[in-house]
Amino acid sequence: MKLLYVFLLITLFSISVGVAQEFPDLSKYQTNREKMGMLYNYCNSLLTKGLNDRQDCSNMVIASKMGIQLCKNGDEYVSNLFTIFVGYGYEFERVHLDSAIYYYEKGLDQSRRLKFDFNIDRITERLNGLYFDTRRLKQREELIAVMRNILDTTTNMTRKVVLSGSVSEYYLSVAKYEEAIKFNLKNIEYQKLNFAKNKTALLDNIGSKYVQIGSIFNTMGQYNKAIEYYDLAGPYFKVYRIGKITLFMNYVLVHLKLDEVEKAKIYYKKMYSLMKPTDSAFHELSSANQYLADYYNNKNNTSEAFKFANEALRMAKKSGNEQSIVNANKTYGSVLYKRGSTKESVNYLQKAALNAYGFSKEDYASIQIRLAVSYADLANWELAYKHAKNYAELKDTLYQEASKKTLAELEARFQNNAKKQEIKLLNIESSNKSIQLKEEKKTRWLLMSVALFAFLSACLIYWNYRNKQKINIILDKKNQELDLVNLQLNNANQTKTKLFSIISHDLRSPVSQLFTFLRIQQINPTQISEENKLSHQKKLMESATKLLETMEDLLLWSKSQMDHFELDIEEVDIHQLFEEAIALMQNQADAKNVKIEIGNLALNNLQSDQNLLIIVLRNLLQNAINHSYNGTSIFLNAGIYEDKKQFISVINKSDVISKEKIDELLSSHNVKSKSSGYGLVIVKEMLQKLNGDLKIESSSEATVIGIVFS
Template sequence: MHLKTLPICLLLWSMLSNMFFCSTSYAQQDRYDQLLKEKKKICETTMATFSGKPESLDLLINTGSAGLKLTRPDDHGYKFLFNQAIGNGFYYKQDFKQAKDHFEQAYSEALKAGLLEKSLKSLGNLIAIYHYLGMQGKADDAAQKLKLLAEATDTLKNKSDIYYNLGLYNQQQKFYYGIALSYFLKSAALHKHIADTVKAVKSKLDYGVKLMMVSEIYIYLKQPHKALQYLNEVNPYLGQSIIFDITAYGKFIRAAVLLNDRKVALKYYNLLYSVSGKVHGKWSELVSSSLEIAALALKDKDYPLAKSYIDRADQQAKLDSNEMLTSAVNLSYGDYYKSIGNYLLAVKYYKASEHGTAIYDKERYVDLLKSLTAVTIMLGGKAGAQNYFSKYVTVSDSLNQEKVSLNLAEMEARFQNEYKQQKIGLLNKENEAKNMELLQERNARWLLIGGALLLLVALVLIYVNYRSKQKANLLLDKKNKQLDVINEELFVANQTKAKLFGIISHDLRSPVSQLFTFLKLQQTKPGFVNEESEKVHQKGLMQSSSNLLATMEDLLLWSKSQMDHFELDNEEVDVEHLLMEVLKLLRDQAEGKKMKLEIGKLDYQFVNSDYNLLFTILRNLLQNAVNHSFSETVISIHANINAEKQQYISILNHGEIIPAERIKELINDVHVNSKSSGYGLLIVKELTGMIGAKLNIFSTKEGTTTQVVFS
């Protein structure tokens, strides 16, 4: 391989390597985005069509975990979605510890991504989970944040969900059932419009869940008929989700138990057992429903039936391994053994239930302490009974105090509402009185306005007259300015026309005259020119024709550049290719003067410019160099970078030294001087300015250098 071609090969190899690296990087980026979108779609679809089946829970956990591994540190939106999906999976598997961790992460990532409304979902989940894990302080903090955000949220769905979560918080953790009922009713009312207008199953099931929570409060308030009223609205949504069906059947059972309707209770219990049997899982509703049937049997003194349902609840609670459920089962065992007179076993189960019941159900804890006091007395343990009774009094007083506080709060809210209504009434009366006064004042004002209007009409007429004259003057001034612009444009057009005719008269007439003279000579005296002279003249004519064509192209390009809407077509121009094309065009002319054209040092490969304009500039400059160079000299073209980091192309030729004053005239003279520059330098000066470059000319003993410097 020739040594001169080695740098070019290395450069090509570097370019190909960079292109391959960039294309590979883009392909990897596209693949990365595609994988994230696929995982996101799976999680969103699964949550939107959630059925409660174990495989759907595993799909959420596995897909979310795989998605998290793909995310980068700043992918907060994706991290929120994947953590929320994993949290939902663990939540319905009743693995509250892992659910807590992922919901906390989801909430944090939502805030980082600025997804305030989406963060509400994670915050609502955390309220319940903190409660289940005995972290009541954190649950209270989360509920307070949610309450503050409720008024700032205007999205119907989000507001409905906030009210729902606040209802759960007040029901399950604070036992403020009146406030909880108010929140649940607001939540259901807001969601009803969504459920009625959309076809999505998930949205309709969410509405059903909110109706069930309203019925839950009425069950607690011992109003089973009201509870059934809302539960019956849930019937159309049954059969679409296992979790939904199990929850609904559990509430139907509790309402039937309150009505002492064993037949209906067993009907829904069998439906519950049938649905839950389709999918093996930790169904807490099976535990509570079994205990409800057992309580109904104990009330009817059907002890064997009661024991069988408590045993069923115990088996299911052991699968769940949840203190809330096991404490409820132990409490039912205590009630059962107390009912049959086995006080030792009753005490044993009551004590086993004491810790969990104290945490999760204060009202049942009061009943438990009361029962412990009774059975301890039956066993003769007066000291122990006294201890339990003291606890009973303390907890009962505390619970009653909470209820009193709640009642006082509700009374205060009612009072404030009535007070505000009274205040509004008084303000309305005051407004009516003020309106009467305003009416009287208005009548008096109209009399004054009538007189003022007459004066105003006169003033308006004067003003209109003044404005008309002012507008006429402004319009005249505007027309004068437009006329000035038109005159200026006409002046420029005349100058351009003068330039064009001057160029045509000098630079086109000569080559056309030569061509015409030679053709006329051949026609009139074909034998006058011998064969050798004819070849010489033909070569000259070919050169003249080539120059004529180039001249025509330059004129067309220059004329086009004078148009108002001319736009540059900038691109990355290959400098070496451009210079070779320019040299090729003028090589024959140079050889006629025994000159050599060569490309010198190239410090850069590409320059950003308009190819056609730059080609025309360099061809004209090189043609001038050929015209003004001594015979048997070398003209070289270089592409370098100056001290100011500017790219420039220079042409060095060897001819007569041009004085500095003459160079200044050539650069600044706007008139065409046919003998020296012709149209070429005129075009060069204008086109160089159009591409944002600067023309420099230096002439010394070493030669004349013409530079095109790019800004």
């Protein structure tokens, strides 16, 4: 049975790329040995494939426990093998780490009893990491002491590989970076020598060590050096998918520290591309999302930060890793605080604080100060003071631990008597500093009490000030609303004034004509010949028609002054427009012996609102007729300027209008006299809606009033 165990053990730790088998049907086999062999082959195939899926991990545990149940007296070696398999299943599942530790410790006791050094080294390597993950620091220190002793005495290269890797992990966890790098480089050297002798050794482990060295340089702030070692790691991850995901996660972090966010996102996307529906890399994905969330939060881009923080929390929950959940809650709470959701952020920071102390006292301290600030913003001074107190006490503890750690490092570095004496003196100094710290702590508490009283007083004053500010803001808002109402009322009054002025301006002439014709018929009806009577009736009809059209124009103008007025844009025939305008103004032109003619038509069609445009043109013609000399002609032109702008112009012969008068007509919004041309005010308002401008030029030769469309 021992020979069978040796064969299985060699196969177990000589993993190559393969494909997992189907879960074995033991009913097909009769003897226990056949059944155990099939279960072993199945577990080994899962390990060969790589325990990347939780279902594979679960199947590994089930099959291994079945194998243990099949073992009888004399099967200790095979039972030991299946016990290790159970530990692998629980460890890589990353959910039941306590169960993984239990089976590894049980397997370690079995291996020591069976005196299999190779197996002892492998299990101690796994336990080293698990003790750190679960904060079993005392057990870990005892384990490292045993490993260092073996490493110093063994000549077995395989054992050197395993033990140097575990020792480097330990130095890394206690922040002795130079020692960690030294043992990692030794480990890589041992692995390469081992691979030269045994081609079945895992190259993935070399890649993992390069990643670890890169991470150490990243922690030390030597980012380009970190990238060099990450680049060295890449070629060693040919089939190890989780290794690639971890490498890409580290690339994300280092490029963010170099402020190269686009490069970081490339590796972030690569991580997701390697994921499977059932996976065990959710912890790494959560970390990558936390890095991006913290980056964008520091850049005040809270929308991007919130997106990645939310994804980090989702991945952390899927991973089941408590440390990952703590970090994700901390990040999520920090992003919510910066977004202004202080009350909601407190909930997540409190969740993070529950278990943060066990993983990192520094993180726990940062959470405490953030909670203190958040509760201060919420005016909960009692809780703000409580968390500020926790932070102050924890900082003292961290300072003392840092001092002890520094002394321990000095003690380990210098071994001669003189240096030992110096360390003793430093210890005495540290003791004196501890006494001094206690005195300072008392003084600090007194000062904090005074500061707290001053702070509460300031808060009360600030609260009163804010209340006054709020009242002033409300009053200011009401005043602004009142100003807006007054402005609307003033606009309404101006519109009313314009309407009355327009009625006076546009209806005066047609009503006067009607009145004159009706008065003549009333005074001397018998003296009017039948021919004159027909002529008067025709003129009455024309005047009435003009009056009706003018009324319709006024109604349209009034409608244009209302909110939500929409133009009726269509293709306007310029020639037809001019003829319609001439027909409307013909009687008025005849009365003054003025001709209205269509001049140069270089523009045939125009996209505009014909109803508004005819009102504008009629008003311009009316002003032109009023100011034209008797017996002269008015010309209507249309064309396109060199700058591609379209225009319509009205040209008449009249008195020269001064530049000052033109400026007054173009800028005035009020009527000062009957002769000031109120129709131009109507024209300007309607042209604003038609995207047009009014231009006036006057000389001894002619006066030109033009409409230029933009």
